[in-house]
Amino acid sequence: MQSNQLLTPKEKQVLDSQREIDWLKRQIQQYEQALEPAPEMETMLSAGRLEDLENLDPIESNKDVIDELREKLDVMTQFNLSKDALTEAIDATHNVLKSLYPGQVDHDSFERSRAVKIIIEERDNLTSLFLTGLEQLRKVKNELAQTQARIIESHQENRELVQSIRDIKEQIAQDLDEQRSRDERDIMDSQISDQTDRISDYKYRLEIARNVLMGIILESGIEWTTDDHYLQVMQEIGDETED
Numbered sequence: 001m002q003s004n005q006l007l008t009p010k011e012k013q014v015l016d017s018q019r020e021i022d023w024l025k026r027q028i029q030q031y032e033q034a035l036e037p038a039p040e041m042e043t044m045l046s047a048g049r050l051e052d053l054e055n056l057d058p059i060e061s062n063k064d065v066i067d068e069l070r071e072k073l074d075v076m077t078q079f080n081l082s083k084d085a086l087t088e089a090i091d092a093t094h095n096v097l098k099s100l101y102p103g104q105v106d107h108d109s110f111e112r113s114r115a116v117k118i119i120i121e122e123r124d125n126l127t128s129l130f131l132t133g134l135e136q137l138r139k140v141k142n143e144l145a146q147t148q149a150r151i152i153e154s155h156q157e158n159r160e161l162v163q164s165i166r167d168i169k170e171q172i173a174q175d176l177d178e179q180r181s182r183d184e185r186d187i188m189d190s191q192i193s194d195q196t197d198r199i200s201d202y203k204y205r206l207e208i209a210r211n212v213l214m215g216i217i218l219e220s221g222i223e224w225t226t227d228d229h230y231l232q233v234m235q236e237i238g239d240e241t242e243d
Contacts, residue, residue, distance in 0.1 A: 154220050161213050162233055168209065172202045 179195055217224055217234065224230035 154216070158213070158216065158230075158233075161209070161216070165206070165209050165213065165236075168202070168206060172199075172206075175202075 175198070179198075214234065217230060222230055224234055
């Protein structure tokens with residue numbers, strides 16, 4: 001019982017096949033012994049006693065049985081040889097694995113399978129982290145694109161506002177030049193008063209535009225002190241009241 005428990009399933013199958021081959025050999029040997037001619041059979045054949053030839057029918061049937069057993073023996077022999085070759089291949093593979101991984105026992109395949117599962121889990125975790133990071137990166141890119149669009153829009157508004165201020169300055173200068181040319185001959189108190197009112201109005205409008213522009217620039221968070229363009233704009237609108 002202990003020897004059978006020590007055999008692997010493959011070794012048990014090979015042992016069963018060998019036992020069946022041995023049994024077939026014994027059967028063939030028994031039938032061959034039964035076919036050996038007895039002395040009285042030779043006497044009967046030499047005497048020409050034909051009535052005794054009927055006893056040969058069992059011998060012919062025994063020959064058929066022997067042929068059938070021989071065929072089975074050939075099949076089982078080939079099967080056993082195949083099993084032996086398979087067993088040798090398995091043993092060779094086991095020896096190779098044992099030499100490559102010394103110190104490991106029958107749990108090698110389980111350990112390798114567990115290691116593969118751990119690697120697969122790590123791969124899945126890394127893939128999940130990668131997809132999460134990719135989604136976060138996509139959101140950041142969208143937010144950056146929206147911020148850039150707002151900055152471009154703010155720059156356009158600032159350019160339009162600066163141009164509007166310049167137009168106002170040019171209009172004021174033109175009006176003042178025209179007024180001065182008209183007042184060169186005869187300056188009257190009423191005209192001076194009108195001019196003062198108009199200048200005050202223009203300055204008021206200019207001051208409003210100046211405050212609006214400065215508010216936009218300051219609220220937009222633009223570092224105008226380090227930007228040459230916006231620094232020039234702030235200097236221009238800061239000097240308006242001194243002109």
